[in-house]
Amino acid sequence: MDPVSPAEAHWSYLSVLACPSCHTPLLRENLQLRCQPCERTYTRTESVLSLFTPEGERAMAGSHDAPWSRWRAAIEGLETWRKRQRRAPRLSSSSPADVHEDGTSDLALERLLAACTEGIDRPLIVDVGAKDGRMAARFSRPVRYLGVEPFVQGVHSEDSPVVRALGESLPLQNGTVHGVLCHAVFDYFVDGARALDEMARVLAPGASLALVVSVLTPHVAHARASHTRAGRLWHALSATREVGVRAAATLLPQALSLTTAHTQFYTRNEVMALLAARFELCSVHEQPTRTSSVLYIHARKRTKKRLPVI
Ligand SMILES: [Zn+2]
Incomplete structure (x- = not known):
């Protein structure tokens, strides 16, 4: 068998990919994927497969729709915000060694990922808001990793394929994923509730969500x-x-600034209410920062309740 090049790696996930609009499995036609019911074709640019709904395509092209325009502006403001964070003073000299200046904790992440992958051999993990797929390297046990990220440029690694898509319309079949990771991107979703609905839709019953999110007072x-x-x-x-x-x-x-680096901001109660409506909460670790807290949340997709036998 020919070795799979990085550009080909995402074809190995064809069995779980789906049309982002109607969730129907896709047919491979040479280097494209096709949804028969929608009569739409999904192609690759810069070796990355793009799986956007028509709405997502308009958003990526700079739609005039207000929430999506704010989203594009927030993404563009992100780099400025990151530079400011790098210049910010340290949290305090008493912060634990594994806690970074933005409040994220390596140890908390390691524990969360271990809890979410426990007991499954090579689980299929979908990283929603994957950037370049860098989180694939953070799992301590072997996983099958697939990143979803609207802005990814080019293919970075054979072990961490990424497809271009939005969290609000995941290009995956119902109930096919063993775990969803959503790391430090929840406040960039235009519609966080819809993104959580999508994560719940693609997870198998009882499968885990690892959500790392900043919350504010x-x-x-x-x-x-x-x-x-x-x-x-x-x-x-x-x-x-x-x-x-x-x-x-x-x-x-x-x-005082005219730009914002995020699309939405959440309080702890808002995040918990959104989760409770869709998931069973397993654990929450809270890491305080100067003006916010980073929550490391392990939740499970609800399994259908059985009716009592009378
Ligand atoms: Zn379709």
Whole structure:
């Protein structure tokens, strides 16, 4: 058998890929995939397979639809935000050694991934918001990894294939995935509830979701997300009651800025309510940062409840 080149790696996932619009399995036609009911063809550009709905294609092309326009602006503002985070002062000298300056913890991630893959031989893990597929290397046991990421450029590794698609319309068949990882991208979804619906749809019953998400106190969330500068400033000042003066002061540059680096901001209660409606919660580890907390959440797709035998 010919060795599979990195550009060919995603064909090995054909058995679980589906049309992102109607979820029908796709037919391979040479180097393309075809959905018969939708009469749509999905092709590769820069060696990466693109699986967008018509709505997703419009969003990627710079739709004038307001939520998606804000999403594109937020993605473009992301690099600026990352640079600012790198310049930010350290959390504190007493932070554990595995905790990075943005509050993420290697140990918490390692434990979460271990819990989500426990007991399954080479589980199929879908990483929603995978960037270039870098998280594939963070699993301590062998997994079959597939990344989903709208902005991925080119193929990076044979072991971590990534397809281009949106979290709100996953190109996967119902109930076929052993685990979903969603790492530090939940606040970039235009519709977080819809993305969670999609994750629940593609997971097998009882399979695990590993969600790593930043949550904010209510005033901090509004200091970052209010549509007017005056509103953001008022909430940044009000946030001193929640996070202290020094932490609240770090909100001011962003409150004054015209751009935002995220699409949505969530409080802990909002994330928990969204999850509880779709998943069974297994564990939550909370890692505090200056103005937010990073939650490491292990949840399971609900299995159908059996009716009691009378
Ligand atoms: Zn279709």
